[in-house]
Amino acid sequence: MATIRRPFVVGLTGGIGSGKSAAAAFFAHQGVTVADADLAARAVVEPGQPSLTAISERYGKVVLQGDGTLNRRALREIIFSDPTEKAWLESQLHPAIRTQLIQELHAASSDYCLLVSPLLLETDQHTLTNRILVVDCPEEDQIYRAMLRDTASREQIQTIIASQINRQERLARADDILHNHGSLEELQAQVQTLHATYTSLAKHTAL
Numbered sequence: 001m002a003t004i005r006r007p008f009v010v011g012l013t014g015g016i017g018s019g020k021s022a023a024a025a026f027f028a029h030q031g032v033t034v035a036d037a038d039l040a041a042r043a044v045v046e047p048g049q050p051s052l053t054a055i056s057e058r059y060g061k062v063v064l065q066g067d068g069t070l071n072r073r074a075l076r077e078i079i080f081s082d083p084t085e086k087a088w089l090e091s092q093l094h095p096a097i098r099t100q101l102i103q104e105l106h107a108a109s110s111d112y113c114l115l116v117s118p119l120l121l122e123t124d125q126h127t128l129t130n131r132i133l134v135v136d137c138p139e140e141d142q143i144y145r146a147m148l149r150d151t152a153s154r155e156q157i158q159t160i161i162a163s164q165i166n167r168q169e170r171l172a173r174a175d176d177i178l179h180n181h182g183s184l185e186e187l188q189a190q191v192q193t194l195h196a197t198y199t200s201l202a203k204h205t206a207l
């Protein structure tokens with residue numbers, strides 16, 4: 001009988017703009033399989049997916065672009081200004097995101113794999129992991145980086161930060177921490193050290 005391989009999973013989380021994607025890219029460079037919740041969240045709202053139909057039925061054409069794809073900026077404005085709508089969207093998307101992540105983790109080929117998610121601790125996604133890695137930086141860095149990347153206002157980024165688990169609580173749940181207050185080179189060096197640790201842990205952990 002075929003056995004289902006259970007991978008050793010490191011959950012990587014952090015607030016908006018903290019450096020999850022940057023850190024994940026360094027792990028990927030070491031050959032680590034990465035399952036990314038933000039990418040899964042995009043896949044489940046591709047044209048033709050039931051979630052996109054549900055979203056457009058609820059909000060109308062304003063959330064669609066001319067080519068039928070999701071207008072992400074418009075949906076962001078709606079959900080981060082109304083907690084009821086945010087809860088509705090999450091109830092639509094999170095089960096499908098979880099299913100997609102599980103599929104990706106089971107297809108992993110590396111010694112261990114990474115589950116990257118901004119909402120790892122806020123949702124049940126952390127139950128898919130063996131260890132929690134938090135990427136951390138001061139809130140001012142998060143705001144600056146996210147404003148530059150998303151061309152969003154300071155107020156909108158602050159609202160998103162306030163909707164996520166707070167920094168102290170997140171850090172208290174970490175097994176390991178990446179300190180991302182310095183340069184990308186400093187982040188990469190920390191990733192290399194942890195990569196050696198996780199490779200060894202994965203080999204010596206019975207799952």
Ligand SMILES: CC(C)(COP(=O)(O)OP(=O)(O)OC[C@H]1O[C@@H](n2cnc3c(N)ncnc32)[C@H](O)[C@@H]1O)[C@@H](O)C(=O)NCCC(=O)NCCS
Binds near residue numbers: 038090118163
């Ligand atoms: C609202 C949407 C369309 C905005 O899209 P946009 O391209 O502007 O942002 P993107 O998806 O790249 O997310 C950027 C960051 O916003 C934050 N964020 C996104 N969704 C949420 C949420 N539900 N709660 C708190 N923070 C969130 C995260 O830090 C995330 O990394 C999109 O974020 C979305 O569909 N969110 C709901 C799905 C979800 O919860 N995704 C998070 C991964 S589980």
Ligand SMILES: Nc1ncnc2c1ncn2[C@@H]1O[C@H](COP(=O)(O)OP(=O)(O)OP(=O)(O)O)[C@@H](O)[C@H]1O
Binds near residue numbers: 015022038118149180
């Ligand atoms: N140490 C750093 N020095 C300079 N720029 C950085 C550093 N870390 C991250 N950045 C940049 O800041 C921006 C946000 O980083 P990144 O996208 O990795 O954050 P994230 O945690 O994945 O954010 P989100 O939750 O919004 O997806 C990116 O443009 C990234 O290149």
